[in-house]
Amino acid sequence: MPGLLIDAIPFSAPRDPDLEALAATLEAALAPDALELVLRCPDSGRRFRRRLATGHDSGLRPASAARADASPNGNVLTVSFGRNGEWEGRLFLLRRSVRPWTGAETTRFALLAPLAGQLLTRLAQATADRCARERLLALAEATEEPAILFDRSGTILFANEAADALMSRQTEEGLAVLSGDRRATPLVSHLMQLATLGTARAERIALTDGRCLEARVVEVPGDGTLAAPPVRVVMLKERAAPSIDDVRPHLLARGVSGREAEVVSGVLQGRRNSEIAAQLFISEYTVKDHLKHTFKKLSVASRGELLRALHAVPGPPRTPAS
Numbered sequence: 282m283p284g285l286l287i288d289a290i291p292f293s294a295p296r297d298p299d300l301e302a303l304a305a306t307l308e309a310a311l312a313p314d315a316l317e318l319v320l321r322c323p324d325s326g327r328r329f330r331r332r333l334a335t336g337h338d339s340g341l342r343p344a345s346a347a348r349a350d351a352s353p354n355g356n357v358l359t360v361s362f363g364r365n366g367e368w369e370g371r372l373f374l375l376r377r378s379v380r381p382w383t384g385a386e387t388t389r390f391a392l393l394a395p396l397a398g399q400l401l402t403r404l405a406q407a408t409a410d411r412c413a414r415e416r417l418l419a420l421a422e423a424t425e426e427p428a429i430l431f432d433r434s435g436t437i438l439f440a441n442e443a444a445d446a447l448m449s450r451q452t453e454e455g456l457a458v459l460s461g462d463r464r465a466t467p468l469v470s471h472l473m474q475l476a477t478l479g480t481a482r483a484e485r486i487a488l489t490d491g492r493c494l495e496a497r498v499v500e501v502p503g504d505g506t507l508a509a510p511p512v513r514v515v516m517l518k519e520r521a522a523p524s525i526d527d528v529r530p531h532l533l534a535r536g537v538s539g540r541e542a543e544v545v546s547g548v549l550q551g552r553r554n555s556e557i558a559a560q561l562f563i564s565e566y567t568v569k570d571h572l573k574h575t576f577k578k579l580s581v582a583s584r585g586e587l588l589r590a591l592h593a594v595p596g597p598p599r600t601p602a603s
Contacts, residue, residue, distance in 0.1 A: 292318060292408070293329075315332060355377060360373075361398060428440070435473035459487045459585025495520055538574075
């Protein structure tokens with residue numbers, strides 16, 4: 282999850298069992314009088330403090346910049362945690378001045394501090410991940426655009442109503458994706474492949490019926506448990522198909538002839554070579570020959586690449602309304 286996309290505040294729950302367990306471990310090993318947790322958000326500048334002592338937890342409270350950035354007075358041992366661009370924090374182990382830390386205790390702390398820092402970093406990030414997961418799953422369910430949730434192996438976990446309708450159309454109409462190697466892959470199979478690539482990405486997909494979809498893959502981290510493993514949300518948006526008039530200047534600028542443009546028009550309409558041939562009263566071999574010449578002029582290798590290239594052509598300028 283890049284940066285603070287979801288600005289969830291770590292350790293803000295009234296009770297935090299993981300934090301309490303860490304505090305109990307440190308109390309058993311080092312016997313501090315109290316522990317004080319300080320958090321700072323680098324983006325918003327917000328700061329919070331939380332004080333824990335035996336039988337008492339103040340809860341997370343806003344703190345002024347001066348107070349949050351200052352170390353407590355007295356005998357203090359400090360654990361720093363957090364990652365760049367995310368919540369940063371320090372955990373102070375406090376003792377009264379009349380009970381200083383011994384050499385053995387500071388040695389023990391030096392061994393425990395790196396582990397405590399790693400655990401606090403993980404717990405802080407888990408809050409943001411959990412919040413991001415909940416919000417993105419809610420978005421996937423609420424959006425009117427098709428959205429499908431996959432696990433990392435490409436198994437479908439959830440599909441909203443719009444995605445269900447799209448998958449039904451694949452079954453009824455044989456919707457498939459035109460790939461660069463001139464083969465057609467069923468749409469859902471292609472989306473499964475996207476979901477297993479392991480990175481957030483966006484891709485334009487040309488369908489065999491002439492339509493074009495934009496697929497955006499979002500990684501939603503889990504919380505490190507089997508109950509909430511990582512998922513990937515694939516969100517789809519249909520792009521308006523260009524007409525031959527929209528792309529004709531682009532074709533003419535690259536030397537595509539008028540007859541070749543008529544064949545391209547048929548491709549934009551999702552027609553097969555045999556259908557284009559019947560429409561133009563030419564042979565199917567001639568259609569293939571026109572397409573071969575068009576591919577060369579546009580530096581593409583297949584119908585899929587042709588459609589993706591044409592969908593990327595900027596539309597004609599709009600005339601301002603008078």
